[in-house]
Amino acid sequence: MLLFEAGVSSSSSGLENQIFQYIDLHQNEFIQTLKEWVAVESDSIQPGLRQEVTRMVELTADRLRALGATVELVKLGSHKLSDGQSLLLPPLILAELGKDPQKPTVCFYGHVDVQPAKKEDGWKTDPYTLTEIDGNLYGRGATDNKGPVLAWINAAESFRALKLDIPVNLKFIIEGMEEAGSLGLEEIIKKENQRFFSDVDFFVISDNLWLSNRKPALTYGSRGNICFSVEVRCGERDLHSGSFGGIIHEPMTDLIALLDSLVDTSGRILIPGVYDDVASLTEEEKKLYEAIEFDIEEYKNNSGVKKFLYDTKEEILMHLWRYPSLSIHGIEGAFHEPGIKTVIPAKVIGKFSIRQVPHMDISIGEHQVIKYLEDVFSKRNSPNKLKVSVPTSAMPWVANINDPLYTAARKAIKTVFGQDPEMIRDGATIPIAQMFQNITRKSVMMLPVGAADDAEHSQKEKISRHNYIQGTKLFATLFLEIAKLPGKLQEKSNTTTTN
Ligand SMILES: C[C@H](N)C(=O)N[C@@H](Cc1c[nH]cn1)C(=O)O
Ligand SMILES: [Zn+2]
Numbered sequence: 001m002l003l004f005e006a007g008v009s010s011s012s013s014g015l016e017n018q019i020f021q022y023i024d025l026h027q028n029e030f031i032q033t034l035k036e037w038v039a040v041e042s043d044s045i046q047p048g049l050r051q052e053v054t055r056m057v058e059l060t061a062d063r064l065r066a067l068g069a070t071v072e073l074v075k076l077g078s079h080k081l082s083d084g085q086s087l088l089l090p091p092l093i094l095a096e097l098g099k100d101p102q103k104p105t106v107c108f109y110g111h112v113d114v115q116p117a118k119k120e121d122g123w124k125t126d127p128y129t130l131t132e133i134d135g136n137l138y139g140r141g142a143t144d145n146k147g148p149v150l151a152w153i154n155a156a157e158s159f160r161a162l163k164l165d166i167p168v169n170l171k172f173i174i175e176g177m178e179e180a181g182s183l184g185l186e187e188i189i190k191k192e193n194q195r196f197f198s199d200v201d202f203f204v205i206s207d208n209l210w211l212s213n214r215k216p217a218l219t220y221g222s223r224g225n226i227c228f229s230v231e232v233r234c235g236e237r238d239l240h241s242g243s244f245g246g247i248i249h250e251p252m253t254d255l256i257a258l259l260d261s262l263v264d265t266s267g268r269i270l271i272p273g274v275y276d277d278v279a280s281l282t283e284e285e286k287k288l289y290e291a292i293e294f295d296i297e298e299y300k301n302n303s304g305v306k307k308f309l310y311d312t313k314e315e316i317l318m319h320l321w322r323y324p325s326l327s328i329h330g331i332e333g334a335f336h337e338p339g340i341k342t343v344i345p346a347k348v349i350g351k352f353s354i355r356q357v358p359h360m361d362i363s364i365g366e367h368q369v370i371k372y373l374e375d376v377f378s379k380r381n382s383p384n385k386l387k388v389s390v391p392t393s394a395m396p397w398v399a400n401i402n403d404p405l406y407t408a409a410r411k412a413i414k415t416v417f418g419q420d421p422e423m424i425r426d427g428a429t430i431p432i433a434q435m436f437q438n439i440t441r442k443s444v445m446m447l448p449v450g451a452a453d454d455a456e457h458s459q460k461e462k463i464s465r466h467n468y469i470q471g472t473k474l475f476a477t478l479f480l481e482i483a484k485l486p487g488k489l490q491e492k493s494n495t496t497t498t499n
């Protein structure tokens, strides 16, 4: 059996070494569970797979119950699809393990839904069969986010199996709609703020990646996102392009023109006012970017793209983390199969999103985009119908890295990986981060275990065996480090005695 040397460093204690050995010895069992989880096609985007998402949430609940946790499945109601139909949302898991008032309480967030994946998208392995190749575990959801969710559960299980006291109370909030924009979540966080979340001291999210393939990271910021749907319709049914091509305003032509008006060739968003509220860059912040270790070539190789829009480390990171970006994701109703279908689609829906950064206002952004699209469309003198909607949006998040939670995590990372973490932000969005911070006013931290080459949302998504197993050790060590934070414990026992 392979033992990871970095997990048994000179700075780790006897207790840590005992836990690390247990994790190393049981790594194949942990991987087997991940295999079972990856086999569930819990794609939250495609309505036809909603039952699989619910099944995945139930499987997760079973695992938490087996750990000894008390599990509640909270109903989130339903949501409206673009065709007007209503679809049930999967339940949300709120689980609790330990309720000792003398211990700090850590709430972990993760999601068990995944992005869509089909073998024919270009996967070399079946996306729903976890496949190990050269130490990497390939499969949809391996890193985003089933692997990290299991790593948290594995960490707690390891304490239990060794009959060791978990030195923190654990709470879990696990959803099945993150990839679809965390529908229904904010309402529950607000509702549960005075109940389930009332005794939480720290929130930890492990749903993003390191900046490097090898160097661990701690994340203190993420971008938000506003998702837009732009529908252009000419009639009730598709038309023969031989019978009608040349005499009508085609919806797809209108839509392509609208989408083409959004960004220029340098990546700059062309919607007036979008950059107005972006936080200005201070000298202090500039220095932060200069100090970061970032291998542009490695990042480029991970993407498979030959050239980025920017050449310097600072420009690239700033355009990922502190400036908005606009991406076009797809067109519903467009003929996308191989071959030629000589049709004029009657209705097409373009999908794009704008990653929001601090100080940008979502409702102002929505208004600016809708007005701009209406202006561009009106100049085309098209009789077609334009409808712009915002199916989902999420706020950006930035945390205070001087919070004791970050101190505990730095120590845990140093113990397990033998090096200090890179302090990073993330260009992606985890809607719950800002909800936790805003609503509960407690400390929030992102502690990723996936590496930069994990290819989230892509055809070769993976987590390495190393990161999955070391990640499990990291979370176990984090429990021990959080329990050592004196200020928090002191405060907690004071509160307990005065109550
Ligand atoms: C970072 C996280 N693993 C993730 O992939 N989040 C999604 C969430 C989202 C945002 N808008 C719609 N879904 C993402 O950043 O794309
Ligand atoms: Zn995720």
Ligand SMILES: [Zn+2]
Residues within 6 Å of the ligand: 115, 144, 179, 456, 457
């Ligand atoms: Zn994702």
